[in-house]
Amino acid sequence: MGRRLDGDQGLTRTARQRAARFVSSHRGIRLGGLLAGPLLWIVGAYIGALIALLVTSLYHNETTGLLTQMVTEPGLDNYRTVVDSPVYRDVALRTVGAALAVTAIDLAIALPVAFYMAKVASTRSRRRLVIAVTMPLWAGYLVKGYAWRAMLNPESGLIKEVVGATPGYGLWGTITTLSYLWLPYMVIPIYAGLDRLPNSLLEASTDLGGTAGRTFRSVVLPLLLPSIVAGSIFTFSLSLGDFYVNRIFGGTTQFIGNNIYSNFGVNLPLAAAYATVPVLIMAAYLLLARATGALKEL
Amino acid sequence: MANAEQHSAVRLRGLSKHFGDVVAVDAIDLEVGAGEFFALLGPSGSGKTTTLRLIAGFELPTSGSIELAGHDISGQPPFERDVNTVFQDYALFPHMTVAANVEYGLKVKRVPKRDRARRVEEALASVRLEGYGGRKPSQLSGGQRQRVALARALVNRPSVLLLDEPLGALDRKLREDMQVELKHLQQRAGITFIFVTHDQGEALSMSDRLAVFHEGRVQQVGTPSEIYEQPANEFVAGFVGTANLLRDGTDLVTVRPERIRLAAPSNGDDGARGVVEYVQYLGAVTRYRVRTGEWSSLVVEVPNADGSAALQVGDTVDLAWSGTDRQRVGSAPA
Numbered sequence: 001m002g003r004r005l006d007g008d009q010g011l012t013r014t015a016r017q018r019a020a021r022f023v024s025s026h027r028g029i030r031l032g033g034l035l036a037g038p039l040l041w042i043v044g045a046y047i048g049a050l051i052a053l054l055v056t057s058l059y060h061n062e063t064t065g066l067l068t069q070m071v072t073e074p075g076l077d078n079y080r081t082v083v084d085s086p087v088y089r090d091v092a093l094r095t096v097g098a099a100l101a102v103t104a105i106d107l108a109i110a111l112p113v114a115f116y117m118a119k120v121a122s123t124r125s126r127r128r129l130v131i132a133v134t135m136p137l138w139a140g141y142l143v144k145g146y147a148w149r150a151m152l153n154p155e156s157g158l159i160k161e162v163v164g165a166t167p168g169y170g171l172w173g174t175i176t177t178l179s180y181l182w183l184p185y186m187v188i189p190i191y192a193g194l195d196r197l198p199n200s201l202l203e204a205s206t207d208l209g210g211t212a213g214r215t216f217r218s219v220v221l222p223l224l225l226p227s228i229v230a231g232s233i234f235t236f237s238l239s240l241g242d243f244y245v246n247r248i249f250g251g252t253t254q255f256i257g258n259n260i261y262s263n264f265g266v267n268l269p270l271a272a273a274y275a276t277v278p279v280l281i282m283a284a285y286l287l288l289a290r291a292t293g294a295l296k297e298l
Numbered sequence: 299m300a301n302a303e304q305h306s307a308v309r310l311r312g313l314s315k316h317f318g319d320v321v322a323v324d325a326i327d328l329e330v331g332a333g334e335f336f337a338l339l340g341p342s343g344s345g346k347t348t349t350l351r352l353i354a355g356f357e358l359p360t361s362g363s364i365e366l367a368g369h370d371i372s373g374q375p376p377f378e379r380d381v382n383t384v385f386q387d388y389a390l391f392p393h394m395t396v397a398a399n400v401e402y403g404l405k406v407k408r409v410p411k412r413d414r415a416r417r418v419e420e421a422l423a424s425v426r427l428e429g430y431g432g433r434k435p436s437q438l439s440g441g442q443r444q445r446v447a448l449a450r451a452l453v454n455r456p457s458v459l460l461l462d463e464p465l466g467a468l469d470r471k472l473r474e475d476m477q478v479e480l481k482h483l484q485q486r487a488g489i490t491f492i493f494v495t496h497d498q499g500e501a502l503s504m505s506d507r508l509a510v511f512h513e514g515r516v517q518q519v520g521t522p523s524e525i526y527e528q529p530a531n532e533f534v535a536g537f538v539g540t541a542n543l544l545r546d547g548t549d550l551v552t553v554r555p556e557r558i559r560l561a562a563p564s565n566g567d568d569g570a571r572g573v574v575e576y577v578q579y580l581g582a583v584t585r586y587r588v589r590t591g592e593w594s595s596l597v598v599e600v601p602n603a604d605g606s607a608a609l610q611v612g613d614t615v616d617l618a619w620s621g622t623d624r625q626r627v628g629s630a631p632a
Contacts, residue, residue, distance in 0.1 A: 200389035203356050206376040207383045208403035208454065218402070222393045 050279075057272035070268060078273030088259065092277055095255040098175050099239035103232045105179040106186040110231065114187050118194035119202075133187045141181070145248045148177040152249075169249035177249075178239045185234035193227025194220075229289045236285060240278045305368035307332040307458050307490040308353060313362035315348050322348040324514035325362065330458075330492060330507075332367075335484050337501040338494045340511030341537065346494045349511070350460050353492065354383045367457055377406075382451035384461040388443045390435040396422070396446050397431030403454040421453035422446075424483065441472045448480075452487060459484075461493035465500065477504050498538045502526060510534050526554075532627045542596045545630040555585065555599040557623035560609070562616040569618040570596065574609050584608060588615060 023029050058074040082088050117129045136144065151158045152166050152173045159166040167173040197220065205215040243257025251258065256278055263271035289295055308330040315323040323345040330336045338346040351357045353364060355376035363372045371379050382403070390399050400421050404414045422428055425445035435443055444464065451459055464480070465473045481504055484491045495501050501508045502522040510517045510525060510533075518530040529535035532543065532550060541552040553568075563569030572590035583599045586609060590596055596617060609615060 198387065198389065200385045200387055201391060203354075203376070204383070204385060204389035204391070204450075205402070207354060207356075207381075208450070209377045209406040210402075211377055214406055218406075219391055223391075 053272050053275055056269055057276055059269040061267050061269060068266075078270045081270060082273050082277065088274065091254050091259050092256055092281075094171070094253075095240060095257075095278075096281060098171065098178070098255070099236045101175050102178045102182060102239040103186075103235045105175070106183050106235045107228065107232065109179075109183060110186040110190050114191040114194055117187075117191050118197075119199065130188075130191070133191075134184050136180075137184055141244070142248075144181060145177065145245055148173075148180065148245075149248050152176070169252055171253045173249055174245050174253050174255075177245050178242060181245075182235040182238050185238065186231035189227045189230040189234075190224065193224045197223055225292060226295070229292065229295065233286070233289065237278075237282055240281060305332075306330060306365070307334065307367060308492065309365040309368075310349070310353075311363045311365070313349070313352060313364065314360045315345075315352060315357055316360045321514050323352065323359075326514075326516045328509055328516060328519065330490060332457075332490055333488055335481065335491045335504060335506045336493070337505035337508035338492065338511060339496070339498060339501040339508050339538070341496055344511035345514040346496075346511040347462060350383075350462055350492065350494045353458070354381060354460050355379050380456055381458045381460055382454050382456040384444075384447045384451050384459065384464050386463045386466055388435075388447040388467075390443055390446055390450070392435055394434075395431060396427065396433050396435065396438070399435065399446060400431075400450045400453050402450065407454075417453050421449040424452065424486070425449045425479075440468055441476065444468065444476065448483065452483070452489070456489065458490045458492060459487075461491060463494055463496070465495075465497075473500075480504065502538070510537065512537070528625055529627055535625070535627045540597055540599075541627075543627075544594075544624075546624065546626075548630055549626045550628040550630045551624045551626050553596075553619050553623055553625070555597040556583070556601075558596060558598045558617050558619045560598065560600060560615055561618045563618035566621055567618045568621060568624065569616065571614065571616050572596065574611050574613045574615060577609065577611060586615075588617060590617070 023033070057078055058076070059070050059072050060075060060077050061068050062071050063069075113133070117126055117133075121129060149169070152168060154160060154166055154168045157166055167176050201219055201223070202215055205219045206212075210218065241257055243255050243261055246253045246255055246258050247261075256274065260271045260275050263274065286295070306329040308328070310326055310328040312325050312327065313323055314321070314325050326345075326349065328349075338349060340346045348357060352359055355371070355374060355378075359372055363370050365371065366380060390396075391402065394402070397418050400418045401414050404417060409417070418431065419428075422431060425448050427442065427445055427449065430438070430442065430446075435446065438446065444467075448464075461480075465476050468476060477500060480491075480493075493504075502525070505522060507519065507521050508525060509519045512533050518525055518534045520528075525534060525538055529538065529541070529552065532552075535541035535543070535552040540555050542555065542558070544551050544553065570588075570590040572588040572595070575587045575589045575595060578585040579602075580599075581602070583601050586598045586600070588596050588598055598617060
């Protein structure tokens with residue numbers, strides 16, 4: 001019995017070895033095995049959905065009496081509406097403006113914080129600070145959204161009590177909240193970038209006569225650009241796609257996302273056409289980032 | 299060396315630096331003359347690099363003072379000090395070309411553009427890097443980067459140039475070439491060089507004078523031959539070169555291995571007899587360790603040129619050295 005088992009195992013091992021040898025000597029099979037799953041997911045779920053979006057945006061709705069029906073006859077009418085309508089244009093500009101403002105605010109906060117973390121703090125407090133910065137990401141998005149609704153309350157909110165004024169639930173309230181939500185995504189890449197930056201470069205600059213400001217402009221900032229771009233891609237795209245903070249705040253401010261959301265049930269092709277706008281803006285943003293050379297080091 | 303009328307290029311008085319409980323530099327006094335090539339030699343953690351960083355201004359002293367050409371600069375930030383540093387890792391700005399790196403200090407100090415271009419060219423020529431201005435540091439070899447770092451510092455014409463283990467990252471052959479080149483560069487520029495090294499050979503061969511550091515203190519200051527021939531204590535004797543430690547009555551003395559002859563002692567000589575324990579052929583010399591007693595052995599170096607027959611392990615030999623080659627370095631332990 002024992003002997004036969006041994007024999008079986010010996011056989012299986014040889015077969016397995018042979019299979020392993022075959023796989024290891026064929027690079028294509030190895031790569032295929034490694035990437036088949038993720039590739040299927042990316043092509044199916046992401047590219048597929050994007051194509052479905054684009055196709056839908058070419059259809060249009062027709063209303064006869066009380067009945068509205070989607071007609072699958074391709075045309076560019078939805079895009080004309082999106083471009084020509086002042087409302088859609090204003091909403092798109094407002095969203096981009098808010099996303100830029102959020103990015104600028106996060107950058108202004110993240111630079112000194114990340115600098116302190118990477119270059120001033122001791123190794124021990126550095127680890128604690130990284131945890132502290134990323135900790136808000138452990139809490140749910142909705143929890144943080146509602147917490148900010150409570151804090152921003154124009155009558156009884158914490159901010160009103162402490163500061164005396166509050167941005168309320170308008171555009172600036174949204175920008176404030178989004179800045180808070182996406183701050184870790186800006187701090188972490190900049191911290192990583194500064195951590196990689198040798199101290200001797202900063203010392204060399206001051207040694208050659210550079211003041212702190214000069215060193216920051218001429219040495220730190222150019223070398224940090226890839227990290228800043230990486231962070232800004234997060235803060236900008238996340239703000240661009242956000243609509244829920246506005247909903248939590250009562251819908252006084254409309255972003256592209258809110259518009260898509262409200263069109264979703266009423267006019268799906270129009271919603272789809274409008275949804276391509278942030279996609280195009282993001283594509284333009286990435287091309288711009290690539291032009292600065294910043295993506296090369298990502 | 300500076301004459302008595304002139305100020306020293308650098309003068310450290312009671313200089314100390316503490317990091318928490320750690321005393322990195324412990325109340326050192328040191329004077330470096332104008333135009334000197336001065337080495338700070340010591341093992342890692344001996345305080346030599348901290349001393350250099352204190353002079354550069356990257357660290358502020360816990361106590362004591364730093365004078366540059368007679369002026370107290372102890373509290374000045376690095377960008378106000380008339381010194382420049384060549385960093386161990388060169389610290390070239392990777393996003394700038396070689397020329398922009400060299401130009402940086404001039405640009406920061408608002409030197410007019412035309413002067414800048416000329417001085418950058420001169421500086422690159424002085425380190426034999428003409429035509430390399432347009433390259434990025436990443437396109438250069440280690441030796442070339444080192445020379446850019448030198449040019450970037452020297453172009454500012456500092457009164458003192460500080461070099462932190464400048465040759466540490468280079469391979470041996472290149473290091474020997476750069477030792478000669480550095481020396482030439484210093485003589486041509488007429489600038490005071492203070493360089494940190496843990497390599498005693500480098501310190502002896504390059505410097506006019508050197509200070510030997512150990513445990514945050516200066517153990518001895520002197521010319522290379524003073525340090526080598528008359529070590530002030532056991533540490534200096536052991537760190538600079540190889541030293542045979544011997545007890546002579548109540549004194550602890552050293553004899554250098556190359557001062558010991560393979561011969562029976564004659565008039566006025568000290569001597570010993572022992573058995574060869576190992577033989578190391580080093581090219582120019584052969585090094586023997588000779589056991590002279592249960593607890594004592596001597597290292598002896600004999601030139602290979604004199605044609606004497608090489609000794610084998612196990613051979614019994616007579617050793618002799620002149621009384622004048624004996625250096626007292628301290629008291630023998632009781």
